[in-house]
Amino acid sequence: MNDVKLKDLYMGLPDGEVEARDKRFQELFFDPNNKYNEIINSNEKFLIIGSKGTGKTYLSKYIVEQSPSKQTCIIVDPKNFWICKLINIDEQELTNDYISVLCKWFLLYEIANSLLNKHRWLKHLPRCKLNKLRKFMLEYNDDTFYKIVSLSTTNNQEITGNLSHGISHSDKLQTSNFQHSAGIKTSDGVSYESTRKRFFDLIDYFEQLVFDCFQINDHLLIILDDLDELKKEAGEQSENIIYNLITAAKKYNFYFNSRAKSLKIIMLLRSDILNKMQGNHPNLNKIKTSCSIDLYWLLDSTHDKWDHPLISMIFHKIRASCEPYKNRSNKELFEILFPESIDKKNPLDFLLDHSLGRPRDIVTFLNCAKKEFPERTCFSATVLKETRKIYATDFYNEMLNQASFYKSSAYSTQCLKLIAGIKRPSFSYSDIQTLYEENRTSYSEIDNLDDALHFLYELGAIGNAWKSKKGKHRTCWYYKIDAIDEVDLSQNFTIHYGLRKKFSL
Known part of the structure; x- marks a missing residue:
């Protein structure tokens, strides 16, 4: 009995980060396809991708748990993505070159900070390269170094100012004091002055300084978790930031590995976000194929x-x-x-x-x-x-929660409300079209029904359903690896079983 x-x-627990705190974590960890060995033993692999909830954070915690005692491990939490706070998205138009350099700076900062924390005595020796790095970090570690230093209207009236390093907010800004400042004018009559040019001038020096300071006996692992959280801080620029972080990480991983130096930057990213980004960044497909492991359980x-x-x-x-x-x-x-x-x-x-x-x-x-x-x-x-x-x-x-990367909460909620209103598990395009047209005021966030159905399909809320020639019921779900990329509007739709009781179906 x-x-x-x-x-x-x-x-287990739904939150891998919480489960990783269990004292039995190493015993509880489960890796059916040896993804741990694949990411650790390959010099090329550095991207861990998978849908939300597939165990990316869980695997990263195990990687840290298993790391050698001589290795320094840093997990960069989304709250520490200070890269977003420095961008001033509402204040200036950002070029991809600017974001690229800023992403490199972000990673170099993490490497440099780790080296200075490890070599607490060496960094004070006058002729030591670490001493140069220490001085550089002290001089350019102020957030305001990256920011707009002056805003003024076309009639020279000063509006606000995020002042550069060494200047207090109460000081009156004199443009002549900033040898490397750059001016920008916008169509609304507001001009900006920033330290952007100075920032570009210093990146190569900072990069070489970090390269020179990193020695054979230094062992460093950096993990960037929850990159999808960048959306909350960076808005529409989040994809550009993620792309440039990936390319910078690839560059630095290759540089250090090719010189037999033990540094690895691992990045965790939702596969649906990466797939969406490939339309704007074609090179990502090569990186995905060569440099990623995919946590797929089906x-x-x-x-x-x-x-x-x-x-x-x-x-x-x-x-x-x-x-x-x-x-x-x-x-x-x-x-x-x-x-x-x-x-x-x-x-x-x-x-x-x-x-x-x-x-x-x-x-x-x-x-x-x-x-x-x-x-x-x-x-x-x-x-x-x-x-x-x-x-x-x-x-x-x-x-x-998963939908929040792509759409507003109001839009996502109304899309789900729309299919709930159909009051049955399966429906046709004409069924949903009639419901939508007759209740337009209830779905004010939805401008286009076809777009809403595509969104619901990619979310996994609906799938296509049909009968095969042999009379068997067939379904197609976006989250399955063999699914079609676009919903077929000519086929019937079926609501996911996980939602049906929520919709009283």
């Missing part, structure tokens, strides 16, 4: 449902944390914990249908079941079916 209750099972590599990577991940964590199940095989655990089909559907397919193929979805669903039915000993058909109602709200909120 099985006496282990659901409340006694540990199946590869059809096994015929046995209990050996699917997502189920194997759950069982791995259960074995690592539950003594009675420690020596149980995947097949045995599947038969114990998932003993029943759900409306003629096997439990694995049921869980995958309610997910976007990500660990976060499966973990969230099963933890919801555990919370609602703590005394049960298995995930029966009743348990799984009843859990859908609670899980649907989490799934809906996660989808809105």
